[in-house]
Amino acid sequence: MKKIFAVIAMFGLLSLGMTQTVKAQDAASAGQENVEAVASDAAVDAAPVQAVEEPAAPVEEETQSFHKALKVKNIEGNAGFMSLVAIALIIGLAFCIERIIYLSLAEVNTNKMLKKVEAALDKGDLEGAKDICRNTRGPVASICYQGLMRVNDGLDVVERSVVSYGGVQAAALEKNCSWVTLFIAMAPSLGFLGTVIGMVQAFDNIQKAGDISPTIVAAGMKVALITTIFGIIVALVLQVFYNFILTKIEAINSDMEDSSITLLDMIMKYNLKYGK
Numbered sequence: 001m002k003k004i005f006a007v008i009a010m011f012g013l014l015s016l017g018m019t020q021t022v023k024a025q026d027a028a029s030a031g032q033e034n035v036e037a038v039a040s041d042a043a044v045d046a047a048p049v050q051a052v053e054e055p056a057a058p059v060e061e062e063t064q065s066f067h068k069a070l071k072v073k074n075i076e077g078n079a080g081f082m083s084l085v086a087i088a089l090i091i092g093l094a095f096c097i098e099r100i101i102y103l104s105l106a107e108v109n110t111n112k113m114l115k116k117v118e119a120a121l122d123k124g125d126l127e128g129a130k131d132i133c134r135n136t137r138g139p140v141a142s143i144c145y146q147g148l149m150r151v152n153d154g155l156d157v158v159e160r161s162v163v164s165y166g167g168v169q170a171a172a173l174e175k176n177c178s179w180v181t182l183f184i185a186m187a188p189s190l191g192f193l194g195t196v197i198g199m200v201q202a203f204d205n206i207q208k209a210g211d212i213s214p215t216i217v218a219a220g221m222k223v224a225l226i227t228t229i230f231g232i233i234v235a236l237v238l239q240v241f242y243n244f245i246l247t248k249i250e251a252i253n254s255d256m257e258d259s260s261i262t263l264l265d266m267i268m269k270y271n272l273k274y275g276k
Contacts, residue, residue: 042227082227085157089234092183095176096241103173103248110255114262121270126151139169140259147263151270160266162260169256173249177242180210184213184238191231198224 113136120129126148131143146165147158202221206212 016079026154026253082194082230085187085194085227085230085234087191088183088187089237092180092187092234092238093241095179095183096238096245098243098249099176099180099239103252104174105244106138106252107141107248108136110140110259113141113144114259114266117148117263118266121266122273124270124274126171126270139166139173142169143256143260144263147260147267151267155264155268155271159264162263166260170253173252177245177249180242180245184235186254187234187238188228188231191228191234194231195224198227 113132116132117129120126120132130145130148133141133148141163143162147162150158150161198221202224
């Protein structure tokens with residue numbers, strides 16, 4: 001009898017343990033389903049945020065694209081010819097800056113200087129007029145000084161001296177401008193040469209591949225055209241500086257001519273007044 005009760009008790013304990021295990025498994029599966037549901041809801045809620053935030057990425061790329069694109073295009077072009085075009089730009093800009101500085105220093109207030117010279121000549125102070133021209137920078141003052149140096153030699157000698165020295169000063173103003181024109185012509189020429197060589201390389205790649213693939217043709221054409229683009233840009237930049245330099249040279253030459261005529265008139269009045 002005791003054995004029967006013991007067996008019944010054992011079966012009862014086993015059945016109770018199995019029910020607890022099933023309940024625990026059901027609770028665990030329910031909890032896992034709840035976690036998955038919460039995760040899916042969070043993913044659904046986060047999806048619009050990602051969809052909204054994704055377009056912001058190209059904005060950052062656009063803000064940093066100029067320098068990167070310029071660097072990448074420079075690397076993609078033919079290294080030899082891109083280096084030559086860059087050297088042409090640097091040397092050409094160096095000559096342009098040198099001319100601009102020289103011409104800026106050559107510009108003076110000519111009317112103010114001529115009034116001082118005229119006032120000195122009216123007083124008969126020829127040496128004072130020479131000192132004014134000697135202490136003033138620029139080609140206009142140099143021409144006036146050369147004319148005053150030959151006042152006693154006659155008006156014709158003064159005129160020839162002014163014209164001759166004016167030609168020397170005009171040549172000094174145009175110094176190194178020929179180098180700028182050289183680099184203006186060289187930059188696009190180097191670009192076109194790089195284009196031709198890039199085309200030859202593209203056809204070589206087509207010949208090696210044995211097929212006219214758009215990828216092969218596009219790669220060669222891209223490298224070829226980049227050198228042309230940079231060469232034209234360099235030529236345009238140097239041309240702008242060159243035209244600015246020519247404008248300043250023309251203004252100074254016109255100022256020298258006007259000052260020469262005014263100086264001859266003042267010397268003529270001086271000779272008539274003081275009987276020279």
